[in-house]
Amino acid sequence: MTLQVENLKFGYTNHTILKNIDLNIKSGEHVSVIGPNGAGKSTLIKCMDGLLKPQKGQVKIDGKSIGRLKRDQIAKKIGYVPQSSSSLFMLKVFDMVLLGRRPHSTWNSSEEDQKKVLKALSQLNIEHLAMKNYNELSGGQQQKVIIARAIAQETEVLLLDEATSNLDMRHQLEVMDIVRRLVDTIGVAAIMIVHDLNIAARYSDKIIMMKDGEIVAAGTPHEVLTEKNISSVYGVEISINHIHNRPYVVPLKAIYV
Amino acid sequence: MIESNISKPINHEISNKKLLVEYKKGNAKKVFLIFVLIAAIILFSLFAVTIGPLDISITDAYHVIIHKIFPRWISAPTEQILRTVWFVRVPRLLTGLIVGFSLAIAGSVMQPVLRNPMASPYTLGITSGAGFGAALAIILGKSIGNGPYFIVANAFFFSMLTSLVLILLSKRKGSSPQTMILMGIALTHLFNAGTQFMQYFADSWSTAEVVFWMVGSLSKGTWGTLKFIFPVVLVCIPFLIIKSWDLNSIGAGDDAAKSLGVNVESTRMILMIVATIVTSITICFTGTIGFVGLVAPHITRMLIGGDNRFVVPLSGLVGALLLAASDVVAMNILSPVVIPIGVMTSFMGVPLFIYLIVKMRRSLS
8 A cells, every 4th residue: 555645735716734745654554644733734624535626736645636436445545533423313322333344334333343343442442431422522532433333434545623622631542542552453454643742763764854734854763853843843852862772852841933 | 752641441341332222213213203203293193084074974984985095995075075074174284294294394404414403494585575476467367367376486586586596696605604693584575575565565365375474374275286206306315324424524514524624615506406406396375484494493302403414304304294284273272263384383382392492402502
């Protein structure tokens, strides 16, 4: 599987949000997208799932432009975990995750689908929530349910829009471990927006750093997370340490110009 | 890389099996409820055909029905009894059931499609459109055309027109399901103003007829009207039930639904059109019966939760029972005065609805 973003531009009439985006992602890669608020990270993720139509350029999966694919064809290849998701109606966690089987079974679920739901739930260690109402869960639990739904969807690509931002430290690490395991064991390509630079550094093969709708740096954590890059993109003074052979960012203070 | 130290339960295979059994049991209960409601509707129907303003004994009533189903089996009853039971009570009962069924299903589809618990044929202005069309035909139509079907056709035309306007407006960029509800409320007021304007200048006989149409009645339910309603419902309802799983995805948000493979824009449009057709074909014969379409889906959700695969068909059965039962009460409680069905559904449905809201508080999140 290859996922390519070619010369992508997105925006509204007088307002460009993304420009000159080029990316190349393969199976078995864990990619973190970092950058300050308003850098266009979520917009990029939405363009990659075809939820937003680019003004220029295209997103290709296995050489095919996703603009030409139908929604259910995209859904078989790309899973998407939104920033937050509420259900309008009282839905059991099990039924929420079952929706991940929607691209694979047309109007009702089979025994096979139900087993895959259980598998996804147990991968995230949330089987005990299966019969609970989704809307009554905590934000962190809801986030895990949505990740389980994307896992049940069995796609080659997983797009996660700040999937760990609502989680506490323990759950954050759990979710990162799970995503990393999917990447290592079944060769999923995971592209996730991460706010915590150290989490990104620890788990990712590649980091993409964005600012003002453009990619300013891309490469391994060592290549991207430099003092120069971080201070110019985030406007903070930092120092870099190394733990477990990964860069570790210690923020010092905000730079006021 | 830090190894995850999450301990997995050893008996995790067994607990998974248990979960699956529990899940299936939950779904089986909902299927069971479907059969319970069907049985209740059959029992209710057997009771409903035996009562009415005209004093006909239970045996006579069943005699007619058995005679009609197996004509060779049993001799014909007297003409008057036959007319009352077979040509008044039975079609009226069936009309009540089928209209309640259709309006409730239309409401149960519109609520998730528009992501709004207030959505129903009534709140979207579709019934007001029909009312305006009927009023137009009743008051101005005598010079253009006449006959009962002229009123029906006009009501149908205007209710479809209302929903077409809604759909076209909603296709404009940047409009959300919420704007559709607002448009619906605005159109309701416009049509009501139009109707009142015409009534103001109409003669008293026409005004009375418009009022009679507006409160709704199942008295126009004959075998003739059923011939129009039934085929449309037979085509549309299975379609809505098949699509009901996608309503769960749409309820989780447009982006989520799209990423799950649902073509949200076209699904929303098709479902709105089909739900409107079902609504229009029923209310154009019966007049304004709005409330059941709003309340039956909520009652159903309070009973079984929000899984639309079950909510849609069960709402239909709840709506059928609610409307048909209201009609029987409306006909007999102040006999020989017949209370308008729209009034009666509200009298019966609202207390039940309020009781459930207070007691259960779980229709919506």
